[in-house]
Amino acid sequence: MTIFGKFLRAEREKRNWTQSDFGEKIGLNTSAISRIENESQRFSKSKLKALSDLFQIDEQVIKDLYFADKFAREAFQYNCSETIFSVAEQNVKYIKQKKETQGQIEFK
Amino acid sequence: MTIFGKFLRAEREKRNWTQSDFGEKIGLNTSAISRIENESQRFSKSKLKALSDLFQIDEQVIKDLYFADKFAREAFQYNCSETIFSVAEQNVKYIKQKKETQGQIEFK
């Protein structure tokens, strides 16, 4: 399951941790953990590294799950149309390519 | 061009407005407009409706451009992998479907 909260819950349960075990390790109380697992609160971006250390899961994987979830929620909340993610993908390509050609000397 | 700043600039120029003309209409000064057009500042979400009225462009279109841009920038900034948007798309589907089945009476 790629939903971030479900992912967290699954990983926590794999390790047989209660929410308060997990909360202690990551620095949150049980209300927060519960809300995060149930997707009514977001996990904090600044704790992603700590999470990847704690779970021993590659940070890129964690980050991708986190942002895919964030974007999905936002797109849903604001009723974006279905094309939005392919447009976003194009935009990333554009930005990357722009970044690359930047810094090159421009001749007029 | 689907990049939001470029889109704004193009629409403004179509109408032969200076940044300060546009700024006056939408409630921002030229600094803000400049930064928004150059993508070093984001257009404010709360002004999207006003923008759609001003440009006479369907709000859905404006919103989609806005969020596609936002997501792309964020994905780029945090170096998300390329798969992220298809995962996000799946997640939206999941959320929608979950929302639908919610509220239905559950029999055990």
Place this chain on the structure above:
DNA sequence: TTACATTTGCTAAAAATAAGTCAAGTTGGC
């Protein structure tokens, strides 16, 4: 050079995020 347009450095103000508190529930064993 003058005038208008645009960009940028600095910064206060505003907004978004993050997370705690505390109380009042549920849920699922045993």
Place this chain on the structure above:
DNA sequence: GCCAACTTGACTTATTTTTAGCAAATGTAA
């Protein structure tokens, strides 16, 4: 029934990020 684990509501507070105005700098065209 009891207990521990979990959920949820209704806040409040703290922190971080972002916005956008001002003024100064730069660009640009006549």
